[in-house]
Amino acid sequence: MTHFDIAIVGAGHGGAQTAIQLRQLGFAGSIGLIGAEPELPYERPPLSKDYLTGGKAFERMLIRPAAFWRERSVTLVPGTRIVAVDPAARRLTTDAGGAFSYGTLVWAAGGTPRQLRCAGGELAGVHVVRCKADVDAILAELPAVQRVAVIGGGYVGLETAAAMRTLGKEVVLVEALDRVLARVAGEPVSRFYEEEHRAHGVDLRLGATVAALEGTERVETVRLQDGERISADLAIVGIGIEAAVEPLLAAGAEGANGVEVDAFCRISLPHVYAVGDCAAHENMWAGGIRLRLESVQNATDMASTAARAITGGTEPYAAMPWFWSNQYDLRLQTVGLSLGHDATLVRGDPAARAFSVLYLLEGRVIALDCINATRDYVQGRKLIESRVTADPAKLADPAVPLKSLAA
Ligand SMILES: Cc1cc2nc3c(=O)[nH]c(=O)nc-3n(C[C@H](O)[C@H](O)[C@H](O)COP(=O)(O)OP(=O)(O)OC[C@H]3O[C@@H](n4cnc5c(N)ncnc54)[C@H](O)[C@@H]3O)c2cc1C
Structure with a gap:
């Protein structure tokens, strides 16, 4: 049975980034990146955008070229689905009846379309x-x-x-x-x-x-x-996903809609972490509410958190959420989490196809959706971080830079 010091299940954004981060942090043990799909790890967002329209070749979606994984001694195990986890024996069972043993397991299996x-x-x-x-x-x-x-x-x-x-x-x-x-x-x-x-x-x-x-x-x-x-x-x-966590829940992990993780992406089973779409975490930008986020940012930042924790770091997950969506010639960029907002402000003119929507809670900006308005997106992030209460008239006035209100 092949043993990996760190076995990563799921070779998408979260899994690939965990392996990359572990090597960057100097982890020298064996790493196995086990994924159900046959391809090298690739970026998912173009699937509904320019890969679907034929504007982007698959090779340009690879998270890293094949040589990268070889050079860093990350063992890719494609086309392999893990169907059972035995946390006591630290063993994984594959859909083909094979098995791997692990020292630490990182679960990054994303979700299955509803x-x-x-x-x-x-x-x-x-x-x-x-x-x-x-x-x-x-x-x-x-x-x-x-x-x-x-x-x-x-x-x-x-x-x-x-x-x-x-x-x-x-x-x-x-x-x-x-x-x-x-x-x-x-x-x-x-x-x-x-x-x-x-x-x-x-x-x-x-x-x-x-x-x-x-x-x-x-x-x-x-x-x-x-x-x-x-x-x-x-x-x-396209009606959403179910978190792919059945083998963890079957092994006794806490969770339901996603597997529950703590601030270091540890789950309730020993030596097991979870990152990305499948990880239900308490998000400080949503007032500590437990939720799952489905974004590249969240998968990448959780991967960093888990890799740091595995290599002895003590920095909890606290990254500010952000996301983007491209439709036609429109670029939506969102930052923060609007969950629980009690007011919204429109900044700019939607008819001009460049504007932002600000989400407020008790007078403070907690999130922005910026459409063809990258400056608001960049400066809005600082505004959220600053947690200041700003004058709504100024917030809504595109002539007033948001960074001037963050001070
Ligand atoms: C069409 C589309 C467009 C998107 N657009 C955007 C966007 O514009 N911006 C943005 O921020 N986010 C976007 N996202 C979301 C983003 O891609 C996900 O949040 C991100 O991929 C999550 O990473 P992950 O590692 O958690 O899961 P994934 O990237 O889904 O990777 C999980 C991997 O695990 C594998 N797997 C599952 N179960 C098992 C198992 N039991 N054993 C082995 N392998 C398993 C899966 O096959 C998959 O390859 C989009 C997603 C989709 C589907």
Whole structure:
């Protein structure tokens, strides 16, 4: 049985960064990076953006080239899924019946796309966008596709819709709630993106629930709860993920929606850490509420925290959250967490397609969504850090630099 001093399960953003950080910190023991996907570790965000439109080659998405891993003696174990963890024996079991032993385990398995709970979800032509294989399957079918139904109006759904419009496909987007991005952004941001997508020709259906996907050999129709039938040659489902933590929970780890980690990314099982999308942590930028974040920033910074802790560091996870989304020619940059905000301010003019939405709690700015407004994003970060109470009129005035209010 192969032994790794540190076994990392999941070779995505969090797993790859953990290995990179461990070597940077001088860790000299053996590292195994075990991942279910066959590819070298790669960046996921382009999957719903320029990889989907054909604007970015896969080679340009690699987190590091193959030589990097060889030179740093990180053993890649691709195409291998871990199905069981034995924390007492410090043993991992693979889906092929193999096993690894470990000194320390870092779990970085991300999440699995949530499935539609209605008839027809299994039909051919119904897709998700989580990994390269998902997008390659879509791309293979696209030449024969004219009408695409996107189900879910979160970031992945909206980016996918924008990519499909860029490729000239007819797009219907179905969202169950009464606005897009409802879970993550304030109403002004939602309304702005709804108008943008409509202006780009997306047929947006809000407050609409999918009752069934119908078709004989492959999907042909999306039937809504109100009985309407929408024709579609291909459906893309983007309704969120479930944290991939079953083997840890089965081994007795604390958690449910994600595995619970402490400020050093340690879970309740001995010698085990978790990082990235699957790690439910108490976030200081959300008033200490336990949550999971699904972002490259969070996976990267948690990887650093875990690598430091494993090599004897004592710095807890305290990174300020940030995120981005590209749709059409719009670049959204978000910083901080808007959870629990009690007021919003719009800074700038949405009609000019460059503005920011500020989220406040008791007069303090706790987060910003900046659309084509990078200066606000950069300076807003300082404002959040400073925790000052600023004059709302000044905050909303684009002529007043945010950094002048952070002092
Ligand atoms: C389409 C798309 C667009 C995105 N766009 C953005 C963006 O614009 N900005 C942003 O900040 N974030 C974006 N994200 C989110 C970001 O990619 C994730 O937050 C990030 O990848 C999380 O890293 P992770 O290591 O936790 O998980 P992942 O990167 O998902 O890696 C987990 C890996 O673990 C593997 N795995 C799972 N279970 C097992 C197992 N049992 N054994 C072995 N391997 C396993 C998986 O196959 C996967 O390769 C996007 C995500 C998607 C899907």
